[in-house]
Amino acid sequence: MHGGGATVVRRPCRSAASIRAIDRLGDIHPTHREIPMKLRTLLAMAVAGVALAASGAAPAVAASAAPRSAAANCYVDSNGTLHCGNGASDLRSEPFFWAPVVSRLTTTYSYFSCWTEGDPHSGGNNIWYYTDGDDGGHGFLPAQRVLTPQDPMPGMYHC
Template sequence: MSRSRTWTAATVSAAALVLGAALPASGEPRTASAPCVTREGVEHVDWTGMWFDHDVVCDNSPSELRLQTYPTSPVVSRLLSTRSWFVCWKTGDPPPGGNNFYYYTQGDVIVDRPGAKGWGYLPGHLLHVDSHPAPGVPKCRWA
C-alpha cells in the first residue's frame, strides 16, 4: 500500500514537471494556440452605453482588467477565462515586459468600480496572438 502511494506521488510530480515545462513563465508572451474567431451579430453594450455588434474570441492568459490603458490604472475586474471575447483595442503605456496594446472586454469577476460593470482593458502581451493588433479586432472608436 505504501509503495502504491509513493508511485502515485512520483507520477503526479513527474506529470506536473512535464506540464510545467510546457507553460511559459508568468508574464511572458505566448504565441497563439488557436486562431482568433470573429463572431458577427453578437451584441455587447459597455457601461458607457457604447454598443458593439460583433466580437473576436482569442486565447488569453487570465489577468486583471484595468479601467484605462496604463499599468497603474485601477483594476476593475478579473478575466478568469483562457479563451475570451474582445470588442476592440487601443494603445497605451506598456506594462513591465509588455507591449503598448490593450484589448477591451468585460471581466468575469468585478473587483472595483461596480459602475464600470467589469469592462476594462487586458494588456496585449496576455493575448495569445502572433502579432498586434490581433486579427479581426477593430481599433476602439475612442482611441
C-alpha cells in the first residue's frame, strides 16, 4: 500500500548509453525515476499547447481580453466622449506609469472623457485616455488598453 503523497509512475531502467542521451536532451536525471502525476499532467498540457500553436488553430481568448473587432464599435459622441471597447487596466492619477493607481477598469466597454499625452507605451504612442473606474475612482490609462482604430480619436476633447 502506498503511504499517501503523489501518485508516481515508475520508469523502466535504461542502458547507460540511453541515459547519457536523455541527459543531453535535458530529460530528468536517471536517479530520479519517479515522476509525480501532477508534473506529468503539466508536461502533457505544455506539449498539447505547443501542438495547438503549431497547428495554427486559434485558442479561445480569455474573457478579460477585449476582441480587436470592438474597434468597429468605437465612436465619439456629440459631447466629445469616446465610447469604445477596452481591456482591463489600472487607472493612474496622471498619465505616467510612475503615478499612483487610483482606480481599476474591469469592464470591456467604457466611455472616455478626454485624452492627453503621457509616458510612451507599447501601443506605439504616448496617448492616454481619462475615464471613471469601476470601483469609484477615475484616472488615466494608456491608449494601448483602448481598442480605438487610431489615437487620439478625432472629435475627442484634449484634457
